[in-house]
Amino acid sequence: MTVWTPLSHAERVLIYLSRIRVDKDSDPVPRDITQEGIAEAVGISRSHVPRTVKGLIEDGLIEEAKRHVRLGEKRVKVYFVLPKGLKKAREIEEKAMSRVVRAKIQNTIVEGMSLAQLEKAFHRRIDILRLSGEEEFIDLDAILTSGVTDFSDSPKVSIFLDREDALEKMKTFLKSRALVLAIYGAKGMGTSSLVKYFIQMLDDWNILWISLSKYRTLDQLMGRLTSFSKALNSDIDKILHTQTGSNVLVVFDGYFDVDEQIVEFFNSLVERTEGAKIIVTCRDSTPSYNRFYRKEHLEAGLVMEMTLKGLPEEESKILLGNEDIPDEALRRIFALSRGSPMILTMLREGDEEGLRRNTTFTNEEIRFLLTEARMKKS
Known part of the structure; x- marks a missing residue:
């Protein structure tokens, strides 16, 4: 046991x-x-x-x-x-969530699953700070958050640094009359990680995460929304367009070059006055014909938008995981990476193939960056 x-x-x-x-x-x-x-x-x-x-x-x-x-x-x-x-x-949190435990939910004992697996299975977030002491079993009814969540398509967030201003803007969005927040960033800039970190702090919201790289057609997307609506004992129209969805947050991750029907669907969500809050992570190079809102929507407060930039130099050093890197080497890496969390993570892990596949660096630049990332002060 x-x-x-x-x-x-x-x-x-x-x-x-x-x-x-x-x-x-x-x-x-x-x-x-x-x-x-x-x-x-x-x-x-x-x-x-x-x-x-x-x-x-x-x-x-x-x-x-x-x-x-x-x-x-x-x-x-x-x-x-x-x-x-x-x-x-x-x-610490990741290690704790990977622990296999004996748990109780609705008077049923569940064994052989980790906290992370239980969280996914019961569509609720587990807050490990609510776990008090050495217990024979974990009472999930007492520690599961009240909101229904489905993060199955969301990315893993390993390290999250220096995004206080962005988090404050997202809190402001939840309190505002706007029902849509568009977050822009270059590939690998951390828009998905930002949103994942933010929603993990929300206990009382019902939250669905939809990856637009996985659900590429409107029918697939609507199927995902339908399943989640059923978990809330409701339907899509009520969730998206009425007060029923006032405590629902839907994240659409990876909006870039999407199908025309999906553009029209998003456009239909812009001028709502009631319903679920929508967060859309967008590539900053999203084609103009895929934009689903206009300047007047921003001016009217129906849509909010923000752009995510790279990490500052100090946080870039932490993400590299090399505390003894010479200052000049760090500056050279920072100049080329522009503080991109994706690039810095791949440099830390020595992922040469990932850098070739996901960046525009030449082979010579990649080898140079990997060498610089491993340097130590003499």
Whole structure:
């Protein structure tokens, strides 16, 4: 029998802080990142927080500062997760989600499945911070999020860095009257990873992810929507065009050179006043004849759009995974990669074939980049 071994206090704090994205220059800041806020969220006493965060600070995973929670009041200690901490938090979560456990749901015992497999099977997200201690079995009814989710077509997100501004814009979108958000980026710039990271933070939304590279015809796309609508005990029209869909979010990933019927379908979603929120990730080179909204839709607030750029140099270094890379080598890689997460990841993994297949670099440039990525300071 597999028994769930709880995360350490430090691991829980790190994962929690990795989900609270606050600009380090902000003042005031949310109470969430104070010692009191951390203690309440993670389930430890306030007196344990200083000891718990000490090791995280020493390991370069988080940073301590003093900020106001309310202007005019005394500044208090607050904590910001650093890029290295984001990477470590993701590794901890992935390892935890791969654990095979014994679980209980609706008075039924389920064995032989990992947390990630259970999450997929029951179309709910599992928050590992809700797992308390060493339990004979995991009570899924108590820890599954309330929203119905289907992320089966979504990409795996390994490391997510420096996208605070983009995440804030996405939060603004959910609160706005706009029902469509278009996110543009060059191939490999991380638009899919951004959206995947964002939706994993939403507990109460019903979320469907549709890959447009897999579902290429309107009939295939509608079939996917139909299946999800049935899981919500509803139908497509109600989900997309009425208040029934007010807590539904549909992600269409990989909008680029699509069928004309799909363009018309997306165009029909633009001028809605009710229904599901739609996020569309688009290639920045999407042909003009595939654009499904116009300037007046943006001006009227019916559609929001944003463009994702490359990572800054500091985060590019972290993604490369080489802390001892010489500054000049890093600058040369940064100049050629333009901070593309896809390129930096392939350089870290030494994926020469992937670079040939997915970039316009010459063979000579690829060999040069791979050599630079492995260099160490003397």
